[in-house]
Amino acid sequence: MLTDKEFLVDAVITWVDGSDQMHKQKMAGYIKNKSLLNSKAIGMRYDQVNEIEFSVKSILKYAKFVRNIYIVTDNQIPEFLKDLEKAKKEYPTVFIVDHKTIFEGYQQHLPTFNSLSIESLLFKIPNLSEHFIYFNDDFFLLKNTVVTDFFVKGSPVIRGKWKLFHEDIWHKNIKYLFQKLLQYKNVRYSHSKGIQRAAKLLSFTKYIFPEHTPSSMRKGVLSKYFEENSTVLLENTKHRFRSPKQFVCHSLSNHLEIKQETFNLKKDNQLIYFQNYKKPFFWIKFKLEQMTKDENKLFLCMQSLNQCPEEKLRFIKSWLHKKYNSV
Numbered sequence: 001m002l003t004d005k006e007f008l009v010d011a012v013i014t015w016v017d018g019s020d021q022m023h024k025q026k027m028a029g030y031i032k033n034k035s036l037l038n039s040k041a042i043g044m045r046y047d048q049v050n051e052i053e054f055s056v057k058s059i060l061k062y063a064k065f066v067r068n069i070y071i072v073t074d075n076q077i078p079e080f081l082k083d084l085e086k087a088k089k090e091y092p093t094v095f096i097v098d099h100k101t102i103f104e105g106y107q108q109h110l111p112t113f114n115s116l117s118i119e120s121l122l123f124k125i126p127n128l129s130e131h132f133i134y135f136n137d138d139f140f141l142l143k144n145t146v147v148t149d150f151f152v153k154g155s156p157v158i159r160g161k162w163k164l165f166h167e168d169i170w171h172k173n174i175k176y177l178f179q180k181l182l183q184y185k186n187v188r189y190s191h192s193k194g195i196q197r198a199a200k201l202l203s204f205t206k207y208i209f210p211e212h213t214p215s216s217m218r219k220g221v222l223s224k225y226f227e228e229n230s231t232v233l234l235e236n237t238k239h240r241f242r243s244p245k246q247f248v249c250h251s252l253s254n255h256l257e258i259k260q261e262t263f264n265l266k267k268d269n270q271l272i273y274f275q276n277y278k279k280p281f282f283w284i285k286f287k288l289e290q291m292t293k294d295e296n297k298l299f300l301c302m303q304s305l306n307q308c309p310e311e312k313l314r315f316i317k318s319w320l321h322k323k324y325n326s327v
Contacts, residue, residue, distance in 0.1 A: 009129060009131045009147060010069070010128055012125065012132055013135045013137055014119065017076050023076070049308075067093065071097065075098060102121040102125055116189075117238070122217075134214060145298055155257065157263075159270070189242035211271050213271050221260075222252070272299070277312055
């Protein structure tokens, strides 16, 4: 058996620049209500403020064991990598992977604007290591990490807690029955239900709910499952926009590992989570100043940073520059 220092680990980040006009035009061809293109809901899902630069730099600075970083995107390049000669010199282990590459055999589902569909095919990235860590572009590492923060003896570390399915919680079940009674049709995708749906696929009676931290995954585990369940993969990749019929692939990965008892459960998420930027400026400053003093916190998630007011955003980006541009 390989020791924790002997196997390769890659990082994968999914990213899109939703403010790009070509991307908006592409989306316009598939969205019925064109007014939604400039809505807050679309902005929260697709817009960005170049935070991916700091996500990448956080991995390079605080996860020295990572071999390659793959950025999966749709015919786009993050701003900090657009000078190709400079990028090749400064970021030799960072690679752009186009959707067309991982959707080979599923080209009929392109273009896609759906992270759930894209995530389902990450295991097809060429040259991807067996062990890889999946990041959203708003995830950052706060401190030095080691392989065993993500994999122990080759098995993934899963951060989360066991929870009951919504239908087994009386107040959520009443809400569901009420909606069914009224023939409620405006059912939107729910991230929590997408996580639960993955567990149900594998006949679990409860599920692990993960927080917004990087996901440790194994390529071979997903590849084997989808080889044996090709219809499941086909159904999960065909939706151009999020659908309530879809499952979350990193949840599927977690529950596959649990089912075959090749996992390490960690209830402590070791996470600092930002989402509400309406809080007073002093609170944001205080939280940023204090977070690095907590030696137990390894991960930072700044969700919907594009919704942050301009003055606060400038302060946060200045903090990110100072933290991740220093050696």
